[in-house]
Amino acid sequence: MRNNKTSYLLHLADNALILSQRLGEWCGHAPILEQDIAITNITLDILGQARYFYQLASRVDKKDKEEDFYAYYRNEREFKNLLLLEQPNGDWSQTLLRQFFYDSYCILLYSELEKSKDKNIAAIASKAIKEVKYHYKYSSEWVIRLGDGTKESNQKLKNSLNYLWDFTGELFEVAEYEKEMIEKGIAPDVSKFKTTWFNNVTEIFNKANIEVPQTTWFQSGGKSGLHTENLGKLLTDLQYMQRTYPNCTW
Amino acid sequence: MENSKNWPLWEIFIRSKRGLSHKHVGSLRASDAQMAIENARDVYTRRQEGISIWVIESKNITASDPGEQDSLFDPSGDKPYRHPTFYKLPDELKNI
Amino acid sequence: MTAKAISQEERFYQLIDKEEKIEPKDWMPEKYRNTMIRQISQHAHSEVVGMLPEGNWISRAPSLRRKAALLAKIQDEAGHGLYLYSAAETLGADREELIEELHIGKAKYSSIFNYPTLSWADIGAIGWLVDGAAIMNQVMLCRTSYGPYSRAMVRICKEESFHQRQGYDILLTLCNGTKEQKEMAQDALNRWWYPSLMMFGPKDDESVHSDYSIKMKIKRFSNDELRQRFVDATVPQAEYLGLKVPDKNLKFNAKTENYSFTEPDWSEFYNVIKGNGPCNKDRIKTRREAFENGKWVRDAAIAYAEKQKQNNKNGKQ
Numbered sequence: 001m002r003n004n005k006t007s008y009l010l011h012l013a014d015n016a017l018i019l020s021q022r023l024g025e026w027c028g029h030a031p032i033l034e035q036d037i038a039i040t041n042i043t044l045d046i047l048g049q050a051r052y053f054y055q056l057a058s059r060v061d062k063k064d065k066e067e068d069f070y071a072y073y074r075n076e077r078e079f080k081n082l083l084l085l086e087q088p089n090g091d092w093s094q095t096l097l098r099q100f101f102y103d104s105y106c107i108l109l110y111s112e113l114e115k116s117k118d119k120n121i122a123a124i125a126s127k128a129i130k131e132v133k134y135h136y137k138y139s140s141e142w143v144i145r146l147g148d149g150t151k152e153s154n155q156k157l158k159n160s161l162n163y164l165w166d167f168t169g170e171l172f173e174v175a176e177y178e179k180e181m182i183e184k185g186i187a188p189d190v191s192k193f194k195t196t197w198f199n200n201v202t203e204i205f206n207k208a209n210i211e212v213p214q215t216t217w218f219q220s221g222g223k224s225g226l227h228t229e230n231l232g233k234l235l236t237d238l239q240y241m242q243r244t245y246p247n248c249t250w
Numbered sequence: 251m252e253n254s255k256n257w258p259l260w261e262i263f264i265r266s267k268r269g270l271s272h273k274h275v276g277s278l279r280a281s282d283a284q285m286a287i288e289n290a291r292d293v294y295t296r297r298q299e300g301i302s303i304w305v306i307e308s309k310n311i312t313a314s315d316p317g318e319q320d321s322l323f324d325p326s327g328d329k330p331y332r333h334p335t336f337y338k339l340p341d342e343l344k345n346i
Numbered sequence: 347m348t349a350k351a352i353s354q355e356e357r358f359y360q361l362i363d364k365e366e367k368i369e370p371k372d373w374m375p376e377k378y379r380n381t382m383i384r385q386i387s388q389h390a391h392s393e394v395v396g397m398l399p400e401g402n403w404i405s406r407a408p409s410l411r412r413k414a415a416l417l418a419k420i421q422d423e424a425g426h427g428l429y430l431y432s433a434a435e436t437l438g439a440d441r442e443e444l445i446e447e448l449h450i451g452k453a454k455y456s457s458i459f460n461y462p463t464l465s466w467a468d469i470g471a472i473g474w475l476v477d478g479a480a481i482m483n484q485v486m487l488c489r490t491s492y493g494p495y496s497r498a499m500v501r502i503c504k505e506e507s508f509h510q511r512q513g514y515d516i517l518l519t520l521c522n523g524t525k526e527q528k529e530m531a532q533d534a535l536n537r538w539w540y541p542s543l544m545m546f547g548p549k550d551d552e553s554v555h556s557d558y559s560i561k562m563k564i565k566r567f568s569n570d571e572l573r574q575r576f577v578d579a580t581v582p583q584a585e586y587l588g589l590k591v592p593d594k595n596l597k598f599n600a601k602t603e604n605y606s607f608t609e610p611d612w613s614e615f616y617n618v619i620k621g622n623g624p625c626n627k628d629r630i631k632t633r634r635e636a637f638e639n640g641k642w643v644r645d646a647a648i649a650y651a652e653k654q655k656q657n658n659k660n661g662k663q
Binding site for chain 3: 240
């Protein structure tokens with residue numbers, strides 16, 4: 001069993017890694033060169049965050065493993081990322097909506113983590129929050145643009161919303177390993193973000209001419225290692241080299 | 251589908267550090283000014299090349315006509331008295 | 347002060363002779379304009395299509411550090427494509443039309459990108475050989491006679507300096523690794539060597555555009571000159587890796603300080619250019635799909651921008 005802090009750090013790191021793995025799929029395929037470059041900048045920021053958290057996790061874990069061990073040698077059930085982040089890119093609206101949901105959440109999360117009693121976590125968060133604020137600006141603008149753009153783009157955004165909404169409930173669930181972190185003032189209680197997050201999303205959706213779904217039932221499990229089928233395939237790709245040629249230096 | 255409109259072209263100016271003026275670095279496409287600034291940030295400042303960005307839609311720039319180059323710029327060529335080297339002062343004079 | 351008025355045309359050739367740059371609004375012969383548009387847009391297409399073979403390994407990069415470097419490199423290529431399309435637009439070309447020509451198979455791009463990336467070592471080989479060859483060309487183009495092209499190249503060269511190192515570093519790590527890793531590196535060199543030599547274009551006596559480009563100072567060296575420089579620079583780097591250049595006739599000539607080498611198979615070169623390379627169809631299809639799938643996104647952004655403009659106008663009245 002890993003200690004709770006390692007698990008919590010892996011949760012943060014996995015969120016960033018899995019999302020950046022997804023975003024990286026856009027490189028070379030975005031709607032226009034300018035946006036290809038923009039989305040890859042975001043990918044690089046988030047991949048960078050993943051690395052900081054893995055590096056810290058490896059120091060806390062004290063198993064003498066490096067960042068890549070955590071990214072490449074853990075199985076599906078050991079990954080603790082939010083289900084939302086492993087969902088496929090779909091079209092531009094699905095990617096940007098997923099991003100918007102996550103960015104709105106990360107602004108709250110990292111602002112709190114900046115005040116964490118763990119100085120190392122606080123340091124990573126205070127670097128990341130600057131990036132996240134820009135990501136939020138970018139993704140919220142795109143959500144508004146697509147929602148208030150053409151009839152077609154509005155419909156596509158609605159379809160994406162219909163698909164992704166079920167995964168947003170998990171953002172506010174507290175995992176077992178998180179409880180100790182909350183008690184010790186290392187991590188914020190994410191369940192308290194719900195109202196702020198929801199109000200913010202509603203505000204942007206109003207500008208985007210789309211409505212917040214009324215569903216009250218949400219998917220859950222990612223934070224504790226129970227994933228959708230999407231993660232396994234993503235990891236197959238991600239881990240291919242290290243699994244095929246174990247223990248090599250690259 | 252009807253023929254669609256392209257995103258307009260914008261000229262990008264970057265201030266690389268405090269104390270320097272904005273300098274033209276190139277152009278890019280964006281649907282509006284706000285996006286032009288963000289695209290400029292992503293395209294032209296990936297290596298910390300800037301601290302401030304100006305964008306202007308290319309069609310709004312008025313340029314001088316290269317055909318008029320001679321009449322516009324040659325006349326200033328025979329006015330050496332505008333340059334400090336025109337005035338020969340004694341060497342022993344300091345701070346002037 | 348009595349210099350008689352000279353024609354636009356004389357003025358243009360004077361500028362070329364004096365090594366002055368030609369700028370967008372200057373008068374220029376149609377042939378020069380068209381040559382420039384063709385060359386710059388081909389260059390832009392090469393950057394953008396060139397993202398795909400490397401993009402094939404983003405998801406599978408074997409370490410997070412390598413993944414970040416690879417993403418940054420491919421992103422640079424998108425940037426370079428953009429700088430170049432912008433330079434072409436200063437000549438009156440339209441980016442969408444140039445892209446359309448690529449998508450219908452009318453425009454050319456560097457044929458090297460029609461080869462597949464089959465192993466991680468290929469990412470190393472592309473950085474080392476393909477970027478290495480490209481840099482030879484691009485350093486020369488920094489001095490090209492058309493101002494916007496030259497400025498774009500200066501910027502590109504500055505940014506690309508890490509690309510070749512990134513590639514070589516990948517191979518260096520493989521060559522210091524296990525037997526399997528080293529074999530992977532050798533296999534990559536075997537496959538990418540001759541296509542890299544082809545990147546400089548056909549032999550001088552068969553190159554259709556070369557003469558004019560040299561005369562107009564668009565290009566400063568011939569294809570063969572650049573190819574020779576590339577071989578001379580690259581062979582010692584291969585030796586340092588402990589890899590064998592796949593050329594039995596490769597020989598150092600101490601007198602000229604050049605390597606003599608086997609020419610690539612030019613029939614393969616022309617065949618790939620014709621569209622029969624292993625990946626031609628796939629590359630174009632991928633680019634076309636990205637563009638077509640992005641249409642509704644671009645349209646939405648424009649529609650939104652227009653609505654906003656309208657709202658602002660109404661708000662002010």
